[in-house]
Amino acid sequence: MRIAVFGAGYVGLVTGACLADLGHDVAVRDVVTEKIDALRQGEVPIHEEGLHELIERNRDRLTFTTEVDEAVRGAEVVYVAVGTPPTYSGDADLSAVWTVVDELPHVDHRIVIAMKSTVPVGTGRTVRHRLDDRGLANVGYVSNPEFTAEGTAVHDFMHPDRIVIGAFDEADGDVVGRLHDGIEAPVVRCxxxxxxxxxxxxxxxxxxxxxxxxxxxxxxxxxxxxxxxxxxxxxxxxxxxxxxxxxxxxxxxxxxxxxxxxxxxxxxxxxxxxxxxxxxxxxxxxxxxxxxxxxxxxxxxxxxxxxxxxxxxxxxxxxxxxxxxxxxxxxxxxxxxxxxxxxxxxxxxxxxxxxxxxxxxxxxxxxxxxxxxxxxxxxxxxxxxxxxxxxxxxxxxxxxxxxxxxxxxxxxxxxxxxxxxxxxx
Ligand SMILES: NC(=O)c1ccc[n+]([C@@H]2O[C@H](COP(=O)([O-])OP(=O)(O)OC[C@H]3O[C@@H](n4cnc5c(N)ncnc54)[C@H](O)[C@@H]3O)[C@@H](O)[C@H]2O)c1
Incomplete structure (x- = not known):
């Protein structure tokens, strides 16, 4: 499948590289130009065991871009792996998530947004409404939270204790499930x-x-x-x-x-x-x-x-x-x-x-x-x-x-x- 990953941080890079290793074509998009430039030159901006080798091994299936349109072109699934840091009130700051949702271009085929960022309960429902308000009924939404631990993230992604897929529409959940073909783990559908x-x-x-x-x-x-x-x-x-x-x-x-x-x-x-x-x-x-x-x-x-x-x-x-x-x-x-x-x-x-x-x-x-x-x-x-x-x-x-x-x-x-x-x- 062709996948877009928004966010080239600890989660986005590991997700992108591992999905490429499973045979998918992955475009990783970030807003920080220096990060994308470094990745294009083969430098990995974070320290994570095995990640550099994985990116090198899958160079042919991985592209890095700052452009939304380039990332989303032809993609069946758009992973969101942007930061959700705490605000002063302790609530999660979802501004980067909203930017991704609002910048998503109109496409003529069905795509599924898969949320990897950790978000408060109810975020998916709000995203669904926002997509509908924008007339993007052909964009599905799936919550596919990440449980990897830094330091062992590549191993954890390939050998998870479970894969959690929460969907509004069964078919969208099936698409995200199929992406993980090749990984042996219990799947929690909800x-x-x-x-x-x-x-x-x-x-x-x-x-x-x-x-x-x-x-x-x-x-x-x-x-x-x-x-x-x-x-x-x-x-x-x-x-x-x-x-x-x-x-x-x-x-x-x-x-x-x-x-x-x-x-x-x-x-x-x-x-x-x-x-x-x-x-x-x-x-x-x-x-x-x-x-x-x-x-x-x-x-x-x-x-x-x-x-x-x-x-x-x-x-x-x-x-x-x-x-x-x-x-x-x-x-x-x-x-x-x-x-x-x-x-x-x-x-x-x-x-x-x-x-x-x-x-x-x-x-x-x-x-x-x-x-x-x-x-x-x-x-x-x-x-x-x-x-x-x-x-x-x-x-x-x-x-x-x-x-x-x-x-x-x-x-x-x-x-x-x-x-x-x-x-x-
Ligand atoms: N770090 C972990 O081990 C871990 C594990 C599980 C879940 N999570 C969750 O995953 C999410 C990402 O965490 P992280 O540690 O990878 O964060 P990070 O800060 O390392 O990476 C986030 C990246 O998103 C980029 N970004 C911001 N706005 C963007 C946009 N509009 N389009 C594309 N990219 C954009 C940032 O420039 C940054 O490179 C958070 O919600 C976090 O809670 C993290």
């Missing part, structure tokens, strides 16, 4: 609103687990239990399962914070106070800040202390720093008067962190530091030469915000080591 809610509810369930285990970790700290052992013990219960039970300094990224806020706001706008989700969000905000207390207990007031942040991306395997805990941590440390030096193997902190010195290597970040804080569980941080690191630091103190390192080994090297929810020596 109405548009339910598909929209499946995406928001899935992310809400995941953040609830994260805040749950983080609160268990905080109670472990207060009572002397070890959250890593506790998580293993509860994860073996088949009714609970082991995933998403890693305590740490909270979730971040471009999806979890925004989608949980959007669902909370969606509920509130409909007259319902989603109390559990309110608590989940608040727990996460507090969790990011707990590192400050740990540092103060060891170092006293942080004014003038040099703190090294190891990892800036919101998780390993990506260069994405949107809503990363590192940003909140850096901001809090700076406001306490600490000097902050940070390092990440791929994320470019210089773009986002005012007042933070960005180091060229982990060891450089640790030179003369009073403490190291593990912010992102990069293998490069785990495999660092910690003996060498210790010899460079002013104080051998590690606050491990991801329970990534072997505490016993670090203590043997003379470090004071503190994880999250683990017994403190």
């Amino acid at each position: 109405d548009v609103s339910s598909a929209e809610m499946i995406k928001l509810a899935a992310n809400a369930a995941l953040v609830t687990r994260i805040s749950f285990i983080n609160e268990i970790a905080n109670v472990c700290e207060a009572t002397g239990a070890d959250v890593v052992t506790v998580a293993e013990g509860i994860g073996l219960d088949r009714r609970i399962g082991p995933a998403f039970l890693r305590a740490g300094i909270g979730y971040g990224g471009s999806c979890f914070p925004k989608d949980s806020l959007a669902l909370k706001q969606l509920a509130a706008n409909s007259g319902y106070s989603f109390q559990l989700l309110n608590a989940v969000i608040e727990v996460n905000e507090l969790q990011k800040r707990r590192v400050i207390g740990k540092l103060e207990r060891r170092l006293g007031p942080l004014r003038g202390k040099r703190i090294a942040l190891l990892g800036l991306a919101f998780k390993p395997g990506t260069d994405d720093m949107r809503e990363a805990p590192s940003l909140v941590l850096a901001g809090r440390l700076l406001s306490e008067g600490a000097e902050v030096r940070a390092w990440d193997p791929v994320a470019d902190g210089a773009l986002l962190l005012h007042g933070v010195e960005v180091a060229g290597s982990a060891l450089e970040a640790l030179d003369g530091a009073d403490a190291a804080v593990v912010v992102t569980e990069w293998p490069e941080v785990r495999d660092l030469d910690w003996a060498e690191a210790g010899s460079r630091m002013r104080h051998r103190l590690v606050v491990d915000g991801r329970n990534l390192l072997d505490g016993a080994r670090l203590r043997a090297l003379g470090f004071a080591y503190e994880g999250i929810g683990r017994p403190i020596e």
